[in-house]
Amino acid sequence: MSTDLLFVYxxxxxxxxxxxxxxxxxxxxxxxxxxxxxxxxxxxxxxxxTDRLNHHANALESWVYGxxxxxxxxxLLTEIDHYEECSPNDPRPHEYQRVLRxxxxxxxxxxxxxxxYLYQRDPQGLKCLEDGRFGLxxxxx
Numbered sequence: 001m002s003t004d005l006l007f008v009y010x011x012x013x014x015x016x017x018x019x020x021x022x023x024x025x026x027x028x029x030x031x032x033x034x035x036x037x038x039x040x041x042x043x044x045x046x047x048x049x050t051d052r053l054n055h056h057a058n059a060l061e062s063w064v065y066g067x068x069x070x071x072x073x074x075x076l077l078t079e080i081d082h083y084e085e086c087s088p089n090d091p092r093p094h095e096y097q098r099v100l101r102x103x104x105x106x107x108x109x110x111x112x113x114x115x116x117y118l119y120q121r122d123p124q125g126l127k128c129l130e131d132g133r134f135g136l137x138x139x140x141x
Contacts, residue, residue: 005114009066034068048119
C-alpha cells in the first residue's frame with residue numbers, strides 16, 4: 001500500500017448507509033472534506049470521476065468534492081476493489097481503476113497523495129455534475 005489514504009466522492013461517503021459504505025465507515029477514519037481536480041458524472045445511481053478532460057468547457061477549473069479517509073489495513077482496499085468491480089477477478093474492461101492522485105485536504109489546505117477510483121469508460125452522454133458534488137439526492141438505485 002503506497003498510502004493509507006482513500007479519497008471517496010460517491011456512495012462510500014459518510015452520508016450513505018448501504019452495506020459497503022457501512023463497512024468502510026467501520027474500518028476506516030474519515031479525516032474530513034477533500035477535493036481533487038477532475039470532472040464528476042452521474043453514471044446511473046452512482047457517480048464516476050475522471051481526470052480533467054480537454055473537451056469539457058470548464059475542465060481547467062473543475063473539481064470533484066468528497067472525503068478523505070484513513071484506512072487501517074490494506075485488506076480494506078482489496079474489499080473496495082471488489083465493490084468497485086476492479087479486482088483482478090472481475091471481468092475486463094473495468095468500469096473503475098484505483099489510482100494514486102493528489103487530493104487537497106480542505107480543512108488543512110494541504111495536498112495529500114490518496115487512492116481514488118477513476119471512471120474508465122467514455123463519459124460522453126453522461127450528465128456532468130457541474131458543482132462536482134454527489135449527494136443523497138442523486139442516489140436512486
